[in-house]
Amino acid sequence: MASSHDADTAGITRRKSLAALGGMGALALAGCTSNDGGDGDDGNDGDDGGLGGDDGGDGGDGLSGEVIVTGSSTVYPVSIEMQERFMDENEDVSVTVDSTGSGGGFANNFCPGDSDINGASRPIKEEEIESCDGNDVEPVEFRIAGDALTVAVSPDNDWVDSMTFDELAQIWNGDDPAETWADVNEDWPDEEFDLYGPDDTSGTFDWFTENVVGEAGNHRSDYEPTEDDNTIVQGISNNEHSIGYFGFAYYQENEDDLKALNIAETSDDEPSAPSLEAASAGDYPMARPLFIYPSADSLSEKDQVYSFVEYYLENSNADWIADDVGYVPSNEEQVEENLSTLEEYA
Amino acid sequence: MASETQTSTTWFGSTEEVGRLRGRVFKWTCLGATVLTLFLMLVFLLYVANDALRPLSADPSWLATMGVTVVLPVVLLAGYYYRRDRSAGEVAYTALGLPIFVALVSGGLWLLFRHIVSPQEWFVLAASILVAGGLVTAHSRVRHDAAVERLVVTVVVPLLAVVGVPTVLPSLRDLLSLSPVLPNALFSLVIAFTLPIAAVVGWRVRAVRDADRDGAIAAGITVAGGLAGVVVGPVFGVHPTSWLVFASPIVGALVLYVEHVVRNDEGVSGLAFPIVVAAGIFVGLTAAQTLGFAGPDTWLDMQFLTSSTSTTPADAGIYPALVGSVLIMIVIVLSAFPVGIGAAVYLEEYARSQGRLGTVIELIQVNISNLAGVPSIVYGVLGLAIFINLIGMGRGTAVVAGFTVGLLILPIVIISTQEAIRAVPDSRRQASYAMGATKWQTVRNVVLPESLAGIFTGTILALGRAIGETAPLLMIGVSASVRVSPDSFLSRTGAMPRQILSWSTQITTEFRYGVLAAGVVTLLVVLLTMNAAAIVLRNRTQRTQ
Numbered sequence: 001m002a003s004s005h006d007a008d009t010a011g012i013t014r015r016k017s018l019a020a021l022g023g024m025g026a027l028a029l030a031g032c033t034s035n036d037g038g039d040g041d042d043g044n045d046g047d048d049g050g051l052g053g054d055d056g057g058d059g060g061d062g063l064s065g066e067v068i069v070t071g072s073s074t075v076y077p078v079s080i081e082m083q084e085r086f087m088d089e090n091e092d093v094s095v096t097v098d099s100t101g102s103g104g105g106f107a108n109n110f111c112p113g114d115s116d117i118n119g120a121s122r123p124i125k126e127e128e129i130e131s132c133d134g135n136d137v138e139p140v141e142f143r144i145a146g147d148a149l150t151v152a153v154s155p156d157n158d159w160v161d162s163m164t165f166d167e168l169a170q171i172w173n174g175d176d177p178a179e180t181w182a183d184v185n186e187d188w189p190d191e192e193f194d195l196y197g198p199d200d201t202s203g204t205f206d207w208f209t210e211n212v213v214g215e216a217g218n219h220r221s222d223y224e225p226t227e228d229d230n231t232i233v234q235g236i237s238n239n240e241h242s243i244g245y246f247g248f249a250y251y252q253e254n255e256d257d258l259k260a261l262n263i264a265e266t267s268d269d270e271p272s273a274p275s276l277e278a279a280s281a282g283d284y285p286m287a288r289p290l291f292i293y294p295s296a297d298s299l300s301e302k303d304q305v306y307s308f309v310e311y312y313l314e315n316s317n318a319d320w321i322a323d324d325v326g327y328v329p330s331n332e333e334q335v336e337e338n339l340s341t342l343e344e345y346a
Numbered sequence: 347m348a349s350e351t352q353t354s355t356t357w358f359g360s361t362e363e364v365g366r367l368r369g370r371v372f373k374w375t376c377l378g379a380t381v382l383t384l385f386l387m388l389v390f391l392l393y394v395a396n397d398a399l400r401p402l403s404a405d406p407s408w409l410a411t412m413g414v415t416v417v418l419p420v421v422l423l424a425g426y427y428y429r430r431d432r433s434a435g436e437v438a439y440t441a442l443g444l445p446i447f448v449a450l451v452s453g454g455l456w457l458l459f460r461h462i463v464s465p466q467e468w469f470v471l472a473a474s475i476l477v478a479g480g481l482v483t484a485h486s487r488v489r490h491d492a493a494v495e496r497l498v499v500t501v502v503v504p505l506l507a508v509v510g511v512p513t514v515l516p517s518l519r520d521l522l523s524l525s526p527v528l529p530n531a532l533f534s535l536v537i538a539f540t541l542p543i544a545a546v547v548g549w550r551v552r553a554v555r556d557a558d559r560d561g562a563i564a565a566g567i568t569v570a571g572g573l574a575g576v577v578v579g580p581v582f583g584v585h586p587t588s589w590l591v592f593a594s595p596i597v598g599a600l601v602l603y604v605e606h607v608v609r610n611d612e613g614v615s616g617l618a619f620p621i622v623v624a625a626g627i628f629v630g631l632t633a634a635q636t637l638g639f640a641g642p643d644t645w646l647d648m649q650f651l652t653s654s655t656s657t658t659p660a661d662a663g664i665y666p667a668l669v670g671s672v673l674i675m676i677v678i679v680l681s682a683f684p685v686g687i688g689a690a691v692y693l694e695e696y697a698r699s700q701g702r703l704g705t706v707i708e709l710i711q712v713n714i715s716n717l718a719g720v721p722s723i724v725y726g727v728l729g730l731a732i733f734i735n736l737i738g739m740g741r742g743t744a745v746v747a748g749f750t751v752g753l754l755i756l757p758i759v760i761i762s763t764q765e766a767i768r769a770v771p772d773s774r775r776q777a778s779y780a781m782g783a784t785k786w787q788t789v790r791n792v793v794l795p796e797s798l799a800g801i802f803t804g805t806i807l808a809l810g811r812a813i814g815e816t817a818p819l820l821m822i823g824v825s826a827s828v829r830v831s832p833d834s835f836l837s838r839t840g841a842m843p844r845q846i847l848s849w850s851t852q853i854t855t856e857f858r859y860g861v862l863a864a865g866v867v868t869l870l871v872v873l874l875t876m877n878a879a880a881i882v883l884r885n886r887t888q889r890t891q
Contacts, residue, residue, distance in 0.1 A: 051456070051459045051460055051464070051465050051531050051535070051585070051587040051588060051591065066837070066838060068825075068838070073851070076826070076827075077657070077852075077853060079827075080657055080827045081657050083827060083829060084656055084657055084829065087829050087830070094828075094829070094830035094837070094838070095829065096742070096825035096827065096828045096829075096838050096840075097825060097826060097827040098742075098823065098825040098826045098827070099826050099848070099851070109741075109823070114741050114823070227851075228850070228851045229851070229853075230850075230851060230853075230858065249853050250853055253853045253854060253855065324657070326853070
């Protein structure tokens with residue numbers, strides 16, 4: 001019984017499988033194309049081009065490969081704008097941007113040779129150059145934009161409108177920091193500070209320490225340090241007795257929640273409000289330069305890195321740096337100077 | 347004697363009433379805790395969903411239209427199922443959930459076909475595997491009793507077919523991909539993707555219905571569903587290949603499920619539910635479009651899922667990060683799961699519990715439990731130290747990310763697998779031994795099949811934990827802004843949680859509320875789908891046991 005059943009099904013199956021095979025063969029023949037690496041016509045983004053083979057690949061003479069950018073969270077907004085605009089023109093280059101802090105990027109990524117470009121919101125330090133040198137990495141300095149470092153207090157704060165470097169140093173120094181507002185100025189309330197600032201891997205911290213507080217490394221440590229400037233903004237806007245500092249772009253985005261202080265370098269100077277115009281005119285004392293540091297080897301060995309840096313420098317005087325990102329663009333002169341420096345590494 | 351009496355009188359003789367107050371307070375406190383938890387979860391989910399979808403930004407008439415065409419029928423139907431036909435209700439939710447779940451899995455496959463294994467490569471790979479499988483089967487037929495030889499053949503033939511000997515002997519796969527004529531992408535997929543699925547569906551239906559014709563019909567429907575894309579796809583603006591990858595598994599799964607429901611003849615009316623939902627959405631959208639009602643301006647839309655991140659919030663998307671997360675998940679599945687399951691099988695089935703070795707095993711066991719509680723950042727440091735600094739693998743690549751997060755969930759995989767194996771009743775093992783089976787035969791034929799569903803449940807839940815991990819990814823340098831999807835496991839990749847974190851630090855508020863919420867919802871949908879699959883699997887095993 002079983003065997004006859006088997007024989008039955010076997011017969012049918014054989015005929016069927018023959019038919020099926022024939023059908024498949026016909027289909028396969030119909031679908032055959034010459035094997036020239038697919039007929040893909042799709043770009044890089046995922047909207048529906050179907051699955052017709054490899055996307056991109058090494059087509060023609062276009063650039064390809066990776067560009068790895070790390071470094072300052074202050075330079076990060078400029079870098080991702082550059083990344084997006086550059087990649088719109090060069091589809092096969094993969095630029096990745098990470099925000100690690102200026103110092104963190106030099107120490108962990110750039111100097112060990114893991115990244116091509118490091119952004120920094122302060123000039124590179126001597127010991128960082130030495131550390132890079134130990135790994136045969138040569139950083140090339142380009143100044144790409146300026147920032148107006150902003151000191152802000154809560155909008156509820158009605159006793160202070162401007163400060164001098166000296167007053168700021170009284171608040172932020174580490175040796176003998178002021179504990180209450182009244183410690184700095186007797187007219188101010190006898191309330192403790194609530195302090196917010198970037199943490200010590202940040203170039204903003206380094207710049208502030210060096211130029212405002214005085215001796216490098218003498219910044220007080222009992223404040224709320226954070227890598228995320230939005231946290232500083234939130235902390236300040238929620239607390240009447242708070243004060244903190246961060247890049248101008250964050251102030252520009254949150255103008256309603258914050259009150260920026262006018263800053264004077266000494267009490268003889270006229271205090272000036274933070275603005276991009278004042279920073280580029282040199283009136284605002286806390287204007288600071290922003291840098292990128294490509295490695296010399298990456299520039300000369302990787303075409304895509306060279307092109308990206310070239311694009312970066314050429315566009316560092318673009319209007320969108322002020323309008324979209326909130327930084328001071330470079331001037332023509334700076335761009336020319338940068339480009340001539342870059343040519344040495346071609 | 348006297349003292350005994352004394353004690354019993356003080357104990358029982360107390361005239362105080364038994365206080366019930368404490369018990370009640372405790373009960374209500376527990377209830378309060380439960381309600382609070384659920385409430386907080388609900389508020390959070392609604393909050394994020396509202397930010398991501400912004401339903402209130404829609405035209406009120408649009409909302410009304412959708413209410414009438416979708417919400418009302420769904421509520422009515424659900425009410426009907428609840429009052430009249432509970433089993434139909436169960437069928438209804440499964441029938442709605444199944445295609446959505448399969449679609450998400452197919453989405454993962456689609457990403458693979460697009461970025462890792464192109465359809466033609468897959469065709470060649472499948473053909474090589476088929477040939478290897480055929481050879482192994484043929485060998486076991488011809489030389490029935492040569493056990494050692496069979497072991498060698500089983501290992502060597504597939505290796506030769508797929509990998510070959512590097513620089514010495516090209517594999518069958520390499521040879522095939524050199525062939526001058528290969529089917530194009532669409533037909534590669536039809537042959538090596540749709541047909542196998544249809545074959546499985548047909549074979550299964552044929553087996554349960556014991557009828558060749560039904561099997562053939564089931565397989566035919568599956569193939570037809572996949573091929574319909576050639577005709578229907580362009581109408582909806584879907585490329586036929588994409589249609590094929592999504593439609594074949596969905597149609598196949600639906601055929602299997604509908605057959606199952608119809609055969610059991612229980613709750614058949616529940617099958618109407620997904621149709622009502624789909625038709626309602628279709629009618630609602632068409633009506634809204636013809637009447638010119640504006641839909642909600644959501645952050646989470648196709649554009650978000652298919653484009654890469656941008657500095658303009660409206661253009662930002664999660665696609666490369668999604669691809670990165672899928673690659674990382676594959677690495678985890680291929681690396682941590684075999685190791686974890688293997689370790690668990692050894693610890694449960696083979697490891698001795700007595701003697702000096704038993705003490706060592708116990709020590710290992712305690713340490714595995716401890717490792718499950720180690721903070722994820724520690725694993726990040728471990729991954730950085732071992733994989734990147736010691737071995738020298740690339741920073742921020744999918745392999746390193748997968749290995750690192752895989753290490754993180756390894757203890758969880760081991761523990762949950764051990765529990766699944768422990769749940770197999772000892773009487774089954776004893777029965778197997780009593781039949782004269784060896785240890786290996788018992789493990790292979792009794793323990794593993796019995797515990798498989800439990801193992802899957804545990805590992806899927808562990809995988810769910812893995813895709814949400816952010817701290818290890820930060821340590822191993824997964825970049826904040828990646829705009830190109832990784833095209834191999836060795837290129838720099840993004841990942842969904844990392845992308846969400848970098849949006850949270852953007853200056854523009856739209857990123858921190860809208861785009862971020864859309865990313866969170868995407869991650870949650872993937873996660874909840876996986877958890878739902880795990881729960882369904884667990885329920886099924888509990889029912890069969």
